[in-house]
Amino acid sequence: MEADLRILMDLKSQIERSRVNFKKSSKERITPIFIEIRLEALEKQFGKFSEKHTGLISKYEPNELNKTTYIKEDLYQALYDTYLNYKVELKSTLSKFKNDIVSPSCSETSKQSMKSSCVKLPKISIPKFSGKYTEWSTFRDLFISLIQNNETLDDVQRLHYLKTQLTGEAEQLIRHIPITQSNYKKCWQLLTDRYNNKKFMSNCILKRLFSQRNITCESSNSLKELLDSTTDCLHELSNLGIDIKSWDVIIIYIISLKLDVETRKQWELYVSQLPDELPTFKQLKEYLETRFRALEFVEPSKSKTRASYANVNNNPKALHVTSNFTCPHCSEGHRLYNCKQFAKEDVDKRRNIVQSLGLCFNCLGYNHSNKICRVTIKCRICKRRHHTLLHPKSQVDSATCGVAMESTCNSNDTILDSPKDNTITNIATHFLKDKVQTIWSKDMG
Structure with a gap:
């Protein structure tokens, strides 16, 4: 393959150098015979190049060719454009030596055609076809227009271009069919039968x-x-x-x-x-x-709408919080120390309930212990740090109440990082996530 590619690159460079040398030729040297000889040489060189290109395409597999710079950069198409432009330049120069008198209108038309031929149009690329029915019509029309109806290509080249533009299911359909002159129509018919489904x-x-x-x-x-x-x-x-x-x-x-x-x-x-x-x-x-x-x-306009929306969002808004208290004992809307069912229980059971719920024995609040409770109100009976509802009835129990309460509370401590300021008498802590809120005030207890 490397030898074939070197021959192709050499032929390409010969045609390009010939065109450059023609542009450098002096006016005295450019004669009708000089131009005709160059036209003949150009046709022979490009004919050899086309034959070598066809042989290369038919000899090697597409996967092997696609790795070469020759195929990646589409050097054949680049040389074909150079060939056409060079041929136009030679024939245009030759037409000036003709003795026939050309009318002004014809000369202007020829100039316009020369200008249009020199315009470099963008390359039309054929989209890849993956086997989706919705993409078939576009792929089919472009491929027929650019490849199938191109008379300068033979069926080997057409089949090569066809295989390089297929992916997925469509590529798998004709993957194992070799690139030969007779297989192009067969492959195209397979694709047409499969995807030209008008009903779908x-x-x-x-x-x-x-x-x-x-x-x-x-x-x-x-x-x-x-x-x-x-x-x-x-x-x-x-x-x-x-x-x-x-x-x-x-x-x-x-x-x-x-x-x-x-x-x-x-x-x-x-x-x-x-x-x-x-x-x-x-x-x-x-x-x-x-x-x-x-x-x-x-x-x-969208910009004005977004700006006004941003201005509205930047305005400060008042936050209104509705406090909903849920009793942990009866699940009604009040605090535990206001619960009638809790008050009907005996003192021992009330203490067990508070201990099982992990509440503070001083304020019946959540998430802290009696030791770090910041509520200054104490028991109204014995003035110790426990809630009045938890005060024992007997004097013996009352004497040992402080020690018992302290030891019971320490076993259930859940210490929070908070300032130890006993002067604060009105604190509200809201646990919105779990819908639990604990409120301390002066009148608790």
Whole structure:
């Protein structure tokens, strides 16, 4: 392969150098015979190049060729463009030596054609085809126009280009068919039989046409999207050979159901002013175009809307918090020390309930122990640090109450990082996540 590539690159450089030398030639040297000899040499060189290129394509596998710089940079096409431009330059120079008198109009036409031939147009690339039915029509039309109808290519080159433009399922369909002169039509027929499924393609187009979303409010963008999608679907159906000339009534009915209330109302008023005949899709299209153009002037711009939204969000807002208290004993909306069921229990049971819930024995609050409780109110009976509802009835129990309470609370300590300021008499801690809130105030206890 390396020897063949070197020959191709040498022929390419010969043609390019010949063109450069022709441009450097003096006026005395450029004669009709000089130009004709160069034309003959150019044809021979390019003929050898084309034969070598065809042999290279037919001899090696596509996967092996695609790794070479020759295929990656598409050097054949680059040389072909150089060949055409060089040939045009030679023939244009030769035409100046003809003795026939050329009219001014003809000379201007020839100049314009020369200018147009020198314009470097962008390269048209064929999209890759992966086997999706929706991509088949575009791929097929472009490939036929650019490759299949190109008379300068033979079937070996066409099959090579065809295989390089396929991926996925489509590539797998003809993967094992070798690149030969006779296999191009066979491969193209396989692809056509597989993907030229008009029934499936028409179903996809109709599904897209009927499943367009309804417009809930007046919007220029929504109207444009609805109109463009409908027009595109109709064009695709027409490309499949489906006659849609008599579909106007059906299409108008479908589109009318998608419109918002005000736009549909205006459409009915617009139709009522027309002659007493069935409206056409062309009239609906003109109405919708007029409608969304008017809405574009009325609707606020997105930048203004975003700016106003940002200004609103930057304004300070007052936060209103609603405190909902849930009793941990009866699950009603009050604090534990206001619970009637809790008060009916005997002192020992009340202490067991507080201990099992992990509450503070001083304020009956959550998430802290009696040791670090910041509420200064003490038992009204014995003035010790426990709640009045937890005060023992007997004097013996009352004497040992402080020690018992302290030892019981220390076993359930859940220490929080908080300031030890006993002067604070009004603190509210809200645990919004678990819907638990603990409030200390002067009147607790």
